[in-house]
Amino acid sequence: GLAGEAVRELGAVYATSWGxxxxxxxxxxxxxxxxxxxxxxxxxQDSPSPLSIQVFAPLQKxxxxxxxxxxxxxxxxxxxxxxxxxxxxxxxxxxxxGSDQNGYFVCDRSGCQPIRxxxxxxxxxxxRYLSGVGPHHRVDTRVEDHSPELNVLRTLFExxxxxxxxxxxxxxxxxxxxxxxxxxxxxxxFSHRVDDEPYSLARLLMFLEGTVAEVAGHPxxxxxxxxxxxxxxxxxxATDGTCRVRTSTNEWLGRVQALGLDxxxxxxxxxxxxxxxxxxxxxxxxxxxxxxxEVENPLEEARRKIEQVRSSGLDYEVFLTRLFxxxxxxxxxxxxxxxxxxxxxxxxxIEQRLSARSTPTA
Numbered sequence: 001g002l003a004g005e006a007v008r009e010l011g012a013v014y015a016t017s018w019g020x021x022x023x024x025x026x027x028x029x030x031x032x033x034x035x036x037x038x039x040x041x042x043x044x045q046d047s048p049s050p051l052s053i054q055v056f057a058p059l060q061k062x063x064x065x066x067x068x069x070x071x072x073x074x075x076x077x078x079x080x081x082x083x084x085x086x087x088x089x090x091x092x093x094x095x096x097x098g099s100d101q102n103g104y105f106v107c108d109r110s111g112c113q114p115i116r117x118x119x120x121x122x123x124x125x126x127x128r129y130l131s132g133v134g135p136h137h138r139v140d141t142r143v144e145d146h147s148p149e150l151n152v153l154r155t156l157f158e159x160x161x162x163x164x165x166x167x168x169x170x171x172x173x174x175x176x177x178x179x180x181x182x183x184x185x186x187x188x189x190f191s192h193r194v195d196d197e198p199y200s201l202a203r204l205l206m207f208l209e210g211t212v213a214e215v216a217g218h219p220x221x222x223x224x225x226x227x228x229x230x231x232x233x234x235x236x237x238a239t240d241g242t243c244r245v246r247t248s249t250n251e252w253l254g255r256v257q258a259l260g261l262d263x264x265x266x267x268x269x270x271x272x273x274x275x276x277x278x279x280x281x282x283x284x285x286x287x288x289x290x291x292x293x294e295v296e297n298p299l300e301e302a303r304r305k306i307e308q309v310r311s312s313g314l315d316y317e318v319f320l321t322r323l324f325x326x327x328x329x330x331x332x333x334x335x336x337x338x339x340x341x342x343x344x345x346x347x348x349x350i351e352q353r354l355s356a357r358s359t360p361t362a
Contacts, residue, residue, distance in 0.1 A: 007032040012039055029101045093136045097153060098144040123149045130187050133345045135335025139185035148241055155243040156181055159235060163224040165340055167234045178204060183223045186341025202256045203319045206265065210322045211343045218337040265321030303354050318354040320347050
């Protein structure tokens with residue numbers, strides 16, 4: 001039965017391919033988790049890869065023909081090896097998100113690897129974990145909606161379409177939240193003050209405008225088009241508990257264009273060595289340029305200048321309009337290609353570093 005929105009009692013009846021039937025029963029606030037751990041986890045861990053093949057054929061007789069038997073046992077291993085290689089080259093992360101009396105939990109499985117279980121007491125910690133990116137060709141996320149927050153996440157992932165960039169706008173009393181689900185299912189969250197409303201979306205769109213063409217240029221990336229206007233969908237998500245979705249891409253784009261916004265964002269470029277030394281950075285902020293070879297650390301110099309501006313009383317939010325991915329970051333997180341989610345993740349890391357200690361003082 002159900003008590004409120006928490007599962008208090010749960011029974012499971014299941015049968016095997018051998019004709020065996022089983023029944024198990026759990027009672028208490030942890031019934032859902034016990035069912036998952038005792039029934040589903042062992043099955044997923046012990047089961048073969050979804051792309052694997054199992055053949056039960058007697059060696060001496062298949063359909064009464066010895067030739068078919070020998071050919072089958074010769075060709076099946078080659079087919080399995082080929083499919084296994086394809087699965088390894090295109091890893092998919094399958095993710096299950098739920099809640100219990102301790103907060104939230106995530107179960108991850110990539111390929112044939114064992115399930116990884118993580119628990120989180122706070123919703124913000126859950127979001128930070130879900131926003132991590134990795135070398136996956138796709139992230140399939142399933143969410144259980146036992147709390148209002150998870151109901152929001154469930155709506156995000158059910159609405160998002162593979163190959164598209166889905167942006168979700170949520171308005172709360174004290175802050176606005178932007179969620180982005182990229183072309184392979186990576187999640188990114190941005191939080192803004194209420195008075196920032198369309199400006200925060202405008203800044204995000206400026207960054208995406210310069211990133212989409214680069215991302216779509218890779219032959220393995222599933223982004224459907226190299227033009228932002230053809231692959232972006234912008235949704236308004238109700239925060240009254242109903243999680244109603246209203247997709248109004250053209251309306252949002254019109255509001256952003258009406259701003260006439262021309263913000264002074266940061267751009268980070270790579271400077272080539274030309275064989276005369278290591279590569280470095282060139283950071284451009286308005287008319288100011290901080291470049292390796294001219295300053296010791298361009299990123300730290302940019303942050304120092306931002307601190308000077310803020311100390312003079314001008315409040316300036318640091319945001320990037322263009323960047324490149326560091327080689328080490330690509331090697332560790334991107335696999336065979338980078339996605340929009342990788343760029344957004346890297347953007348947040350750099351912006352947080354630039355904003356550190358750069359806050360207005362009373």
